[in-house]
Amino acid sequence: MxxxxxxxxxxxxxxxxxxxxxxxxxxxxxxxxxxxxxxxxxxxxxxxxxxxxxxxxxxxxxxxxxxxxxxxxxxxxxxxxxxxxxxxxxxxxxxxxxxxxxxxxxxxxxxxxxFSGLPADKGPFYHGTKADLQVGDLLTAGRISNYKAELVMNHIYFTALVNGAGLAAELARGDGRERVYIVEPTGSFENDPNVTDKKFPGNPTRSYRTQEPLKIIGEVTEWLRQTPEQLQRWRVRLAVNKGKIIN
Missing domain, CATH: 1.25.40.10 (Tetratricopeptide repeat domain)
Known part of the structure; x- marks a missing residue:
């Protein structure tokens, strides 16, 4: 479930x-x-x-x-x-x-x-983007957001739900194809505060963030893709989002 x-x-x-x-x-x-x-x-x-x-x-x-x-x-x-x-x-x-x-x-x-403190989720973990990367590459903080060109990211965001990463890839800026990479945290990570206890109790989307690099260890090509209508609804939500980050 x-x-x-x-x-x-x-x-x-x-x-x-x-x-x-x-x-x-x-x-x-x-x-x-x-x-x-x-x-x-x-x-x-x-x-x-x-x-x-x-x-x-x-x-x-x-x-x-x-x-x-x-x-x-x-x-x-x-x-x-x-x-x-x-x-x-x-x-x-x-x-x-x-x-x-x-x-x-x-x-x-x-x-x-x-039950407070750092999450104990063991993954596997995923990151969705349109960037063309290779196994062994590192995703690091300090880069421009996948969703807001004016926003520099202080963290790298990832999730344990492949469909969530797939949605993030579909919504990401860029002209490349959607990519969902399997990633491995190289340091500690925390629950994504943009979603944890904000709407649903806890972190049911299993969304996390870290200031340490994420190492790409693989790629998946199968996830539940959104319909054009669903994607448009997500884009509308993202357009009015006040600084919160998807994925």
């Missing part, structure tokens, strides 16, 4: 988030509940339950929904959900604190701390 922006449950959650931004919390709550009712696997149920929890007015109900989200995340227990454990345990700790249950609040708070 991995993040797919074309998944109906993911789309419903994104629709609900849009309603939240428009100041329509009741409508958003209804859409999130619809996402929960349409969820068919543990990953979808984890995502939907998280957003249903946010709209519960009763603290006990909010706690139950966050615990439900956690239970499904623990059943998935892969790199797509591990980044969410910190947020889930933190929210559960806050609920316990407000309910006056200090013992369980401390337990959940300590668990949240245990």
């Amino acid at each position: 991995e993040f797919n922006p074309n998944n109906i449950v993911i789309q419903l959650c994104m629709q609900g988030m849009g309603m939240e931004q428009q100041g329509k919390p009741e409508e958003a709550a209804g859409v999130f509940l619809q996402a929960w009712n349409q969820a068919t696997n543990d990953f979808e149920k984890f995502i939907a339950a998280y957003y249903v929890a946010r709209h519960q007015k009763d603290l006990s109900h909010k706690l139950n929904w966050y615990q439900t989200a956690l239970q499904f995340a623990l059943q998935v227990n892969n790199d797509a959900v591990k980044g969410a454990f910190h947020a889930l345990y933190s929210n559960i700790a806050q609920c316990y604190e407000k309910l006056g249950d200090t013992d369980n609040a401390k337990i959940s708070h300590d668990l949240a701390i245990s």
